[in-house]
Amino acid sequence: MQQLLTTALTGLTLGAVYAAFALALCLIWRSTRIVNFAQAPMAMITTYVALVVIDAGYSYWVGFAAALLCGLVLGAVVERVVVRPVEGKAHINAVILTLGLFIVLHSAAAIIFGSRYRSFPAPFGLRGLKVGDTSIALTGFGIFTIVAVVVVMALLVLLFRYTDLGLKMRAAAFNQEVARLLGVRVGRMLTLGWALAALVGSLSGLLIAGGSLVHPGYMDSVVVYGFVAAVLGGLDSPAGSVIGGVLLGLSLSFVSGYVGSELVALAALVILMGVLLLRPGGLFSHTAERRV
Amino acid sequence: MFEVRDLTASYGPVTALDGVSFTAPAGKVTAVLGANGAGKTTLLRAASGLVRPTRGTVLLDGHDLTRTPVERMSSLGLAHVPEGRGVITELSVEENLRLGGLHRADGAPPADMGRIYRLFPVLGDRSSATAHVLSGGERQMLVIGRALMATPKVLLLDEPSLGLAPRIVAQIFDLLRSLVEREGLTVVLVEQNARSALSIADRGVVLNLGRVVAQDDASVLSADEQLRHAYLGF
Amino acid sequence: MPTTSTTSSPGTGSGTASAAGPGTSRFAGVRRLRRRRASSVLLRHLLVALAGLVVVVLVLESTSSFRNSQLASMAYLGIAAGGLTVLTGLNGQLSLGHGAFMAVGAYTTALMMQDSDPVMPIVGVLVAATAVSLVVGAAVGVPAARLHGPYIAGATLALAIAVPGIALYFDRLGGEQGLSVLVPEIPVWVLDAVYFVTGSELDSTKYVAYVGWLSLIVSYVLLANLMRSRVGRTWRAVRDDEVAAEIAGIHLGRARVLAFVVSAACAGLAGAVMAMAVRITAPSGFTLNLSLVLLSAVVLGGLGSLTGALIGSALLTFLPQVVTDLGAGAGLTDVQAAELAPLVYGLTMVAVILLAPAGIVGSIRNARRRSRGV
Numbered sequence: 001m002q003q004l005l006t007t008a009l010t011g012l013t014l015g016a017v018y019a020a021f022a023l024a025l026c027l028i029w030r031s032t033r034i035v036n037f038a039q040a041p042m043a044m045i046t047t048y049v050a051l052v053v054i055d056a057g058y059s060y061w062v063g064f065a066a067a068l069l070c071g072l073v074l075g076a077v078v079e080r081v082v083v084r085p086v087e088g089k090a091h092i093n094a095v096i097l098t099l100g101l102f103i104v105l106h107s108a109a110a111i112i113f114g115s116r117y118r119s120f121p122a123p124f125g126l127r128g129l130k131v132g133d134t135s136i137a138l139t140g141f142g143i144f145t146i147v148a149v150v151v152v153m154a155l156l157v158l159l160f161r162y163t164d165l166g167l168k169m170r171a172a173a174f175n176q177e178v179a180r181l182l183g184v185r186v187g188r189m190l191t192l193g194w195a196l197a198a199l200v201g202s203l204s205g206l207l208i209a210g211g212s213l214v215h216p217g218y219m220d221s222v223v224v225y226g227f228v229a230a231v232l233g234g235l236d237s238p239a240g241s242v243i244g245g246v247l248l249g250l251s252l253s254f255v256s257g258y259v260g261s262e263l264v265a266l267a268a269l270v271i272l273m274g275v276l277l278l279r280p281g282g283l284f285s286h287t288a289e290r291r292v
Numbered sequence: 293m294f295e296v297r298d299l300t301a302s303y304g305p306v307t308a309l310d311g312v313s314f315t316a317p318a319g320k321v322t323a324v325l326g327a328n329g330a331g332k333t334t335l336l337r338a339a340s341g342l343v344r345p346t347r348g349t350v351l352l353d354g355h356d357l358t359r360t361p362v363e364r365m366s367s368l369g370l371a372h373v374p375e376g377r378g379v380i381t382e383l384s385v386e387e388n389l390r391l392g393g394l395h396r397a398d399g400a401p402p403a404d405m406g407r408i409y410r411l412f413p414v415l416g417d418r419s420s421a422t423a424h425v426l427s428g429g430e431r432q433m434l435v436i437g438r439a440l441m442a443t444p445k446v447l448l449l450d451e452p453s454l455g456l457a458p459r460i461v462a463q464i465f466d467l468l469r470s471l472v473e474r475e476g477l478t479v480v481l482v483e484q485n486a487r488s489a490l491s492i493a494d495r496g497v498v499l500n501l502g503r504v505v506a507q508d509d510a511s512v513l514s515a516d517e518q519l520r521h522a523y524l525g526f
Numbered sequence: 527m528p529t530t531s532t533t534s535s536p537g538t539g540s541g542t543a544s545a546a547g548p549g550t551s552r553f554a555g556v557r558r559l560r561r562r563r564a565s566s567v568l569l570r571h572l573l574v575a576l577a578g579l580v581v582v583v584l585v586l587e588s589t590s591s592f593r594n595s596q597l598a599s600m601a602y603l604g605i606a607a608g609g610l611t612v613l614t615g616l617n618g619q620l621s622l623g624h625g626a627f628m629a630v631g632a633y634t635t636a637l638m639m640q641d642s643d644p645v646m647p648i649v650g651v652l653v654a655a656t657a658v659s660l661v662v663g664a665a666v667g668v669p670a671a672r673l674h675g676p677y678i679a680g681a682t683l684a685l686a687i688a689v690p691g692i693a694l695y696f697d698r699l700g701g702e703q704g705l706s707v708l709v710p711e712i713p714v715w716v717l718d719a720v721y722f723v724t725g726s727e728l729d730s731t732k733y734v735a736y737v738g739w740l741s742l743i744v745s746y747v748l749l750a751n752l753m754r755s756r757v758g759r760t761w762r763a764v765r766d767d768e769v770a771a772e773i774a775g776i777h778l779g780r781a782r783v784l785a786f787v788v789s790a791a792c793a794g795l796a797g798a799v800m801a802m803a804v805r806i807t808a809p810s811g812f813t814l815n816l817s818l819v820l821l822s823a824v825v826l827g828g829l830g831s832l833t834g835a836l837i838g839s840a841l842l843t844f845l846p847q848v849v850t851d852l853g854a855g856a857g858l859t860d861v862q863a864a865e866l867a868p869l870v871y872g873l874t875m876v877a878v879i880l881l882a883p884a885g886i887v888g889s890i891r892n893a894r895r896r897s898r899g900v
Binding site for chain 3: 029034035037082085086091092093094095096097099100101102103104106107108110111114115217220221223224227228231260261262263264265266268269272273276277280
């Protein structure tokens with residue numbers, strides 16, 4: 001029973017992070033029909049920025065803010081400079097481009113920040129909270145993780161549903177030509193979309209790093225898990241990404257706890273293939289058939 | 293007044309528009325007619341900037357719009373309802389309308405959704421529904437309403453009757469006619485359904501293979517049987 | 527090295543047609559023509575292969591042991607890149623997980639070469655490794671054939687990161703340390719033959735290099751023939767327009783699985799050679815990085831030609847050392863200088879996509895085609 005609860009709580013916390021990353025991928029997919037595989041090293045770099053800031057003596061929160069800001073800028077720059085030329089062209093170009101970027105960011109980080117494993121602080125404590133006499137697997141940092149992700153998602157919902165800017169961004173994502181005819185600066189909306197996605201990705205990177213070790217490759221598997229979560233929920237659906245993230249986090253936590261942590265990646269692969277073959281539009285889609 | 297002079301546009305090696313010139317007088321409906329592939333859609337796309345013309349000018353009330361980027365057209369008073377209607381089906385009716393009002397013509401009063409709902413009551417009934425569920429006729433009303441939210445000076449409409457039952461077409465055309473008469477809107481109406489279009493038009497322009505073959509009052513064109521048989525299908 | 531071209535060779539069979547007697551049907555003439563063309567293609571490939579073999583012998587004999595081991599690396603990279611080129615360039619499916627199939631081939635080889643007295647000759651080991659990867663490739667390829675675009679990229683990416691974990695999980699595979707590979711004693715007849723031809727002794731490094739290059743030549747001849755055959759045309763048709771291909775009667779799924787299986791088999795063979803060259807197979811050798819290196823080789827050389835795959839493999843084998851030396855000379859630390867190489871080829875990949883989407887060889891070919899006025 002204890003292990004069940006521990007596994008579930010760990011899975012929930014992990015799921016929140018995967019949900020955030022999946023949301024980042026979803027935002028970019030919706031607006032530009034590209035899966036940004038470079039999102040992982042982008043988040044890794046912004047976490048390193050936070051680390052540099054913290055090492056220089058500033059508080060965690062300053063580093064946190066710096067990372068998010070960096071994410072915003074990095075996302076905008078990448079879209080405008082690197083990705084814009086391949087938008088709308090054959091898929092394979094965008095995939096190879098993001099992978100090339102993946103490699104570049106990886107090695108750039110290793111050169112600039114070094115490949116040593118560094119520890120990263122986690123606010124609110126890493127000890128299990130006490131409920132009565134027993135301590136459960138939920139830490140202060142874990143609660144912060146879940147709360148942070150929920151807050152960011154709520155803000156995004158507010159942005160997209162209730163603001164003019166959000167409406168324009170959605171229009172640009174759904175139908176570029178019509179949006180342009182209606183006066184929307186589609187290019188700017190796409191840049192903004194990537195910037196916001198990168199911000200969410202950075203948040204994800206910070207939350208994973210907390211209390212753990214940071215090195216240039218630490219986010220690599222997260223891009224896969226984020227992708228699986230996004231596909232689970234349907235790449236087009238932000239709500240789906242969130243649910244997919246939580247479901248994936250729980251599933252992988254159970255695999256790690258009851259089978260073996262080495263096979264977690266394999267489990268993710270199996271889940272991905274399962275969804276793609278049985279329900280390509282995601283668990284919540286109505287169509288089982290998709291012209292892939 | 294909306295004017296096009298010597299407009300020429302190509303898709304690669306294919307010339308779709310070849311030196312097209314005509315005037316759409318202010319406050320009137322000008323029908324642009326012709327068979328499939330005559331260049332009617334390209335004409336509108338070149339006018340609104342979706343396609344870059346290789347030659348020629350587009351003028352609205354004397355202002356040269358030719359090299360203006362698409363995104364600026366709305367604020368300059370030009371609204372283009374594209375082929376296929378262009379309903380954003382993932383957004384609700386209200387969101388579609390709201391979107392239309394975000395970039396209204398310079399100097400126009402604030403967009404008034406209530407006005408649109410009065411013009412098209414059925415949209416009011418369905419305002420929170422996703423645009424996906426609307427019928428063809430309702431969608432056409434939505435996109436016209438959306439274009440009107442920006443208070444345009446000229447409205448370019450690409451085949452509004454496409455796929456609609458004759459009764460609905462008549463309804464929409466009546467609405468257009470009354471809009472023009474009440475508000476002085478200038479309308480450029482591209483249509484394959486030449487008979488219906490000419491019934492509400494003041495002027496007509498007939499295109500064939502990218503060139504203007506006739507330009508006159510609508511009544512004159514309707515009476516010209518030879519012309520009708522040759523280019524308009526009735 | 528044989529190149530592929532999308533233009534069919536001009537009619538070489540005009541002689542055949544006119545030689546057909548009055549009673550012979552036209553179709554017999556066409557069939558004869560086709561067979562003659564097919565055998566001439568094979569002949570051409572074999573001649574190129576023979577020339578390649580001569581070059582390989584000359585190069586291997588005249589270079590140092592260090593270079594020999596580098597050339598062995600280039601060989602196994604080339605085999606895997608060749609297979610991946612067929613999959614990606616010819617069939618349009620992107621795979622980021624071919625490192626996984628290399629791992630399959632490598633571990634199979636390692637399991638068979640644990641003792642100093644191996645059960646089967648080296649050729650047998652290679653064939654076994656290829657066969658196992660082929661089977662695994664089929665298992666992955668059947669579901670993968672239904673995916674495309676970012677979905678297959680993501681799925682194969684998941685495969686790539688799953689592999690080290692799988693290798694760690696099963697104790698039989700040696701865990702984190704991995705398995706060491708004992709390169710068997712070189713058979714006496716080989717020693718004699720080589721001494722007879724080249725007049726020098728054969729050490730194990732050079733032996734592995736020879737094994738690698740011979741495997742490459744054999745696999746490239748097979749791949750080249752495949753690419754020119756009806757199967758290859760089917761693959762190109764599927765890549766260029768799926769709907770049209772389907773209407774033409776091509777079974778999409780089967781074509782895709784076949785391409786996947788072929789490329790997986792190549793990767794398995796490459797992995798086997800790699801195991802022998804590196805002498806150890808461990809999870810750390812099959813990280814995501816390997817798959818990305820493979821992809822880089824294919825992209826840099828031009829997606830769709832075997833020559834390009836070879837050039838890409840050469841770049842990725844020899845350039846890192848050059849770049850690292852430059853970096854160390856410019857004052858970077860060892861670790862930093864080592865990271866300079868991936869930075870360079872990553873940037874080149876980005877530049878290639880932005881500036882010349884057909885890759886290096888592809889762009890050259892397009893330029894040549896344009897100057898010819900085709």
